[in-house]
Amino acid sequence: QQQVKQSPQSLIVQKGGISIINCAYENTAFDYFPWYQQFPGKGPALLIAIRPDVSEKKEGRFTISFNKSAKQFSLHIMDSQPGDSATYFCAASDTGNQFYFGTGTSLTVIP
Amino acid sequence: GAGVSQSPRYKVAKRGQDVALRCDPISGHVSLFWYQQALGQGPEFLTYFQNEAQLDKSGLPSDRFFAERPEGSVSTLKIQRTQQEDSAVYLCASSLALGGPQHFGDGTRLSIL
Numbered sequence: 001q002q003q004v005k006q007s008p009q010s011l012i013v014q015k016g017g018i019s020i021i022n023c024a025y026e027n028t029a030f031d032y033f034p035w036y037q038q039f040p041g042k043g044p045a046l047l048i049a050i051r052p053d054v055s056e057k058k059e060g061r062f063t064i065s066f067n068k069s070a071k072q073f074s075l076h077i078m079d080s081q082p083g084d085s086a087t088y089f090c091a092a093s094d095t096g097n098q099f100y101f102g103t104g105t106s107l108t109v110i111p
Numbered sequence: 112g113a114g115v116s117q118s119p120r121y122k123v124a125k126r127g128q129d130v131a132l133r134c135d136p137i138s139g140h141v142s143l144f145w146y147q148q149a150l151g152q153g154p155e156f157l158t159y160f161q162n163e164a165q166l167d168k169s170g171l172p173s174d175r176f177f178a179e180r181p182e183g184s185v186s187t188l189k190i191q192r193t194q195q196e197d198s199a200v201y202l203c204a205s206s207l208a209l210g211g212p213q214h215f216g217d218g219t220r221l222s223i224l
Contacts, residue, residue: 032210034213041217046213097142
């Protein structure tokens, strides 16, 4: 059973546009929600993370929006650049040890 | 080192052979995690250590999989009698403390022929 559901599977955005990736979860015990970026042949790299006591967190061009009541969270990439082309994974954890990852979104930013 | 180091980067083995995958965590990181990532999928949890203690191995797919971290630093994931379905990228991650951000290595791509 997929603990974290991620959509879309793939996304194509024009340079300068906004990329939006969504995730949903069921387990209300989850209290840590990171987003990872992964390039081919590389391990996932932590982008940004949020805890459920805030509804939004922004770091540079990356923003997480969190809706606790809907059990959904999303990643917004503003002013998307070709260098942002990668696979993005959302994840959730309730204890900080076992992370449950989404299935990934392949983002392509067209110049 | 500066990051999590995994070796080998690539491993090809024949079905039935045993393999050993190594992970060198970031110096001082207490927690160490192993994940399996199938092609086109997200990482799936296998097991984790707090220092040398293996606190959760619920994600290990079968008793052919075994992980150890005898001195609380380097860890080895061993797969015995490999099967084709074991082909995947095996990722290691470490964190300074339990509940902290996990930092991943670049993984070992295992191919079973």
